Amino acid sequence: MNRKSRTRLLVATGVIVVVFVIGVVFLVQRQGAYYSQVSDLTSGKYDDKNVKVGGRVLDGTIKRDESGVSFEISDLTGKPDTVFVSYDGQMPNTFEAGVDVVVVGEYASADGVIAADQLQTKCPSKYEGQASPSAQPGQ
Amino acid sequence: MLTLGTYSLVAALIFSLGAVWFLALGMRTGRKDVLRYGYYAAYGFFLSTLIASAVLLQAFLKKDFSFAYVTENSDATLSVFYRIAGFWAGQQGSFLFWLLLLAATTVIIVALDFERLERLTAGAVMVLAVISAVFAALMVFDTGSNPFLAAEPGMQPFGLNPLLLHPGMVLHPPALFIGYVGVAVPFAYAISTLLLGRGDKLWVQRSQKWTIAGWLFLSLGIGLGAWWAYVVLSFGGYWAWDPVENTSLVPWLTATALLHSFTLYKSRGLFRRWALGLAAATFWFTILATWTTRTGLIQSVHAFGTRSVLVWILTGFLVVTAVTSAGLIAWRWRRFESHDEVQSWLSRDFLYYLTNLLLTLFAVAVAFGTVAVPLLMDRTVGPSTYDSVARPLGVAVLALIAICPLLAWRKTEGAELRKTLILPGVTMLLSGLLWLYLGFQSSVWGFIGLLVCGFAFGAVIQFVLRSARRAAGPGKSLWSGMGRAFTGSRTRTAAYIVHMGMVLIVAGLLGSTVYRQDSSGIVSTKAGSEDATITTDDGRYTLEFVRLRDLPGSQNSTRYYADFRVIGGDSETIGTVEPHTDIYPVSGAAVRAVILGQPFQDIFVVTDEPFDATAETIAVRVVIFPLIRWVWIGSIFLCIGAAVSLWPKRRKQEQEARVTEAAGIGADAARPDGATA
Numbered sequence: 001m002n003r004k005s006r007t008r009l010l011v012a013t014g015v016i017v018v019v020f021v022i023g024v025v026f027l028v029q030r031q032g033a034y035y036s037q038v039s040d041l042t043s044g045k046y047d048d049k050n051v052k053v054g055g056r057v058l059d060g061t062i063k064r065d066e067s068g069v070s071f072e073i074s075d076l077t078g079k080p081d082t083v084f085v086s087y088d089g090q091m092p093n094t095f096e097a098g099v100d101v102v103v104v105g106e107y108a109s110a111d112g113v114i115a116a117d118q119l120q121t122k123c124p125s126k127y128e129g130q131a132s133p134s135a136q137p138g139q
Numbered sequence: 140m141l142t143l144g145t146y147s148l149v150a151a152l153i154f155s156l157g158a159v160w161f162l163a164l165g166m167r168t169g170r171k172d173v174l175r176y177g178y179y180a181a182y183g184f185f186l187s188t189l190i191a192s193a194v195l196l197q198a199f200l201k202k203d204f205s206f207a208y209v210t211e212n213s214d215a216t217l218s219v220f221y222r223i224a225g226f227w228a229g230q231q232g233s234f235l236f237w238l239l240l241l242a243a244t245t246v247i248i249v250a251l252d253f254e255r256l257e258r259l260t261a262g263a264v265m266v267l268a269v270i271s272a273v274f275a276a277l278m279v280f281d282t283g284s285n286p287f288l289a290a291e292p293g294m295q296p297f298g299l300n301p302l303l304l305h306p307g308m309v310l311h312p313p314a315l316f317i318g319y320v321g322v323a324v325p326f327a328y329a330i331s332t333l334l335l336g337r338g339d340k341l342w343v344q345r346s347q348k349w350t351i352a353g354w355l356f357l358s359l360g361i362g363l364g365a366w367w368a369y370v371v372l373s374f375g376g377y378w379a380w381d382p383v384e385n386t387s388l389v390p391w392l393t394a395t396a397l398l399h400s401f402t403l404y405k406s407r408g409l410f411r412r413w414a415l416g417l418a419a420a421t422f423w424f425t426i427l428a429t430w431t432t433r434t435g436l437i438q439s440v441h442a443f444g445t446r447s448v449l450v451w452i453l454t455g456f457l458v459v460t461a462v463t464s465a466g467l468i469a470w471r472w473r474r475f476e477s478h479d480e481v482q483s484w485l486s487r488d489f490l491y492y493l494t495n496l497l498l499t500l501f502a503v504a505v506a507f508g509t510v511a512v513p514l515l516m517d518r519t520v521g522p523s524t525y526d527s528v529a530r531p532l533g534v535a536v537l538a539l540i541a542i543c544p545l546l547a548w549r550k551t552e553g554a555e556l557r558k559t560l561i562l563p564g565v566t567m568l569l570s571g572l573l574w575l576y577l578g579f580q581s582s583v584w585g586f587i588g589l590l591v592c593g594f595a596f597g598a599v600i601q602f603v604l605r606s607a608r609r610a611a612g613p614g615k616s617l618w619s620g621m622g623r624a625f626t627g628s629r630t631r632t633a634a635y636i637v638h639m640g641m642v643l644i645v646a647g648l649l650g651s652t653v654y655r656q657d658s659s660g661i662v663s664t665k666a667g668s669e670d671a672t673i674t675t676d677d678g679r680y681t682l683e684f685v686r687l688r689d690l691p692g693s694q695n696s697t698r699y700y701a702d703f704r705v706i707g708g709d710s711e712t713i714g715t716v717e718p719h720t721d722i723y724p725v726s727g728a729a730v731r732a733v734i735l736g737q738p739f740q741d742i743f744v745v746t747d748e749p750f751d752a753t754a755e756t757i758a759v760r761v762v763i764f765p766l767i768r769w770v771w772i773g774s775i776f777l778c779i780g781a782a783v784s785l786w787p788k789r790r791k792q793e794q795e796a797r798v799t800e801a802a803g804i805g806a807d808a809a810r811p812d813g814a815t816a
Contacts, residue, residue: 005482020500032518052519064758090375090760091747104521118521
């Protein structure tokens with residue numbers, strides 16, 4: 001048994017693991033977005049923070065111009081609140097009025113707009129389980 | 140037919156529990172006749188799963204819409220190919236499909252061991268039967284996971300989602316499932332060898348081919364998924380760091396480390412605890428993938444409602460698997476002590492160790508970000524966070540891939556090392572010229588990463604040349620050894636191919652993510668309009684609208700095209716692109732991107748929304764993806780490499796291998812690089 005080489009290996013491993021863990025935790029703290037509902041945004045807790053919000057795209061609110069797309073989403077928990085979203089990236093294939101989307105971006109409390117850098121719609125695969133098929137004919 | 144399906148599932152559950160019972164009893168008592176009853180039960184399990192699958196398949200083929208599951212995942216207009224794909228298009232069917240693959244794997248192992256009846260394999264079959272029982276129970280007790288429910292009266296066929304109507308999407312789930320089942324085998328053998336307290340290498344020999352096959356199909360599944368996302372999903376990329384993608388990448392990372400650990404476990408008795416831990420972790424991560432996708436506890440684009448039975452069974456299985464594996468490894472800790480140790484920083488041993496460590500950290504970080512951050516920290520991290528972890532780690536692993544085969548086992552002499560670094564150094568400089576020509580100096584980190592790719596490229600070639608030199612022997616020309624450098628050892632040939640594939644993949648990933656360019660605009664379809672062109676933000680390309688047209692498409696759809704002429708910087712037409720929308724009679728519309736391929740980049744064009752012949756304006760997005768083809772080519776390399784190492788040895792070679800192993804010199808012969816001690 002070579003005690004010295006084993007200790008050396010353990011120390012090297014320890015250093016790599018510690019540096020790595022610190023790096024990952026730091027990244028999550030700095031870049032992680034908070035989960036929130038549309039109705040929670042006005043509480044002030046999320047002002048100018050990164051948020052991840054789910055909502056339903058409201059009919060007739062989708063505007064498209066050279067600077068991207070903006071639309072309004074409603075709360076998914078049944079509250080009457082809505083919030084505007086601006087986005088300039090690739091639209092997901094299934095995006096349209098009435099679909100449920102998840103947006104991630106900074107909530108600018110002054111204008112009440114989420115500047116989204118991610119926009120996702122419900123996945124095309126039908127691994128949904130709960131949704132009653134008859135509730136969404138011709139999907 | 141519905142009842143036959145459900146009864147078959149119940150039978151599968153009973154047979155798998157029976158197999159567990161008999162095999163456990165047989166292992167305790169050592170009675171071979173009891174073990175054989177367990178094997179018969181495994182056959183019964185396979186047969187009942189086969190019947191259940193046949194029932195579901197015939198329902199799809201005969202368009203039997205009395206099955207709720209068929210109604211939800213098919214319609215009368217689909218071709219046979221896509222009707223078959225409906226089998227695994229939803230949750231219930233994919234559980235059954237997984238069960239069928241697990242059953243098939245189990246009976247192959249049982250059939251190979253039927254005469255021998257070795258306790259190690261019986262134990263592994265027992266573990267596989269436990270896994271099968273869990274999934275059979277899931278389908279029997281959770282109504283949302285049972286594909287044999289009756290359709291409600293008046294329910295109309297949904298059709299298959301138009302986005303799934305693509306060969307990549309049809310083949311991607313089965314490939315992943317085969318991969319998941321493949322890596323369940325080393326787990327089963329690891330648990331078995333731990334239970335029996337066998338500290339030898341038989342479990343590795345029995346499960347290595349299954350692991351390679353599992354790795355091959357995981358690579359294929361991930362690659363196909365990325366390709367499908369790129370050409371069909373048209374979100375302008377191929378990897379979104381979505382939970383479902385992440386959880387399929389994680390077992391691939393640990394399986395890669397497992398394969399490398401197996402090599403050294405067999406040849407020198409190194410990484411023995413690593414191999415056990417990685418086998419358990421890889422399997423555990425495949426269950427975590429299922430848990431993440433199916434329970435919907437992690438908010439994601441795939442997030443759906445939670446259902447308690449499903450959640451309890453899957454969560455319980457995760458906990459039990461983790462506790463059992465960790466407990467068994469701790470119990471047998473001393474029996475799996477390493478036979479050798481890492482002595483020098485400048486040795487292949489150390490770099491293998493580092494590769495294992497980095498791949499494991501990579502896997503843990505992705506799993507942590509995907510599952511633990513949302514669940515425990517109530518936060519969520521996006522692509523940019525994953526990128527900042529994945530890019531440096533990916534490049535670091537590639538650097539290890541490059542240097543590792545150039546070093547000697549145990550300790551390397553400095554002079555020898557300097558000589559082998561010449562060729563990789565030269566290719567690094569040459570690649571630097573190519574990256575400059577492509578304008579990649581805009582990102583320093585990207586450029587450094589690509590230089591490492593250039594170095595690794597030369598290192599793989601050096602690896603081949605050195606093997607050829609050794610095979611040729613002193614005084615002979617290099618070329619005389621070239622044949623044997625490739626035919627000498629399957630593992631080594633696989634390593635050349637797979638490592639070259641990884642060089643291409645990492646370069647392609649860096650090129651297409653660090654240097655991608657997005658531009659967008661809106662064109663008017665009216666004749667003579669001034670808004671008929673879009674110029675990319677860097678001014679290199681202009682797209683000029685030509686016309687709208689439509690043609691009948693596949694699966695009774697209509698395909699609407701918007702034709703554009705692509706004009707390069709020197710006002711020459713370099714091609715035409717026709718982004719289109721497919722409108723299906725039942726399942727709706729899907730936007731399809733088109734790709735204009737050039738030697739070093741793809742020009743990816745997609746419309747932002749579905750359109751038809753009446754559209755007055757079309758919003759178009761143009762994305763330039765440098766080097767992206769290298770990702771696809773590299774993925775093919777991975778699959779070919781894995782296939783090479785799986786290819787059966789000729790009988791003569793096999794006998795020779797057996798003779799050397801019996802003579803106790805197998806350690807040296809099995810070493811991936813001949814001898815360099």
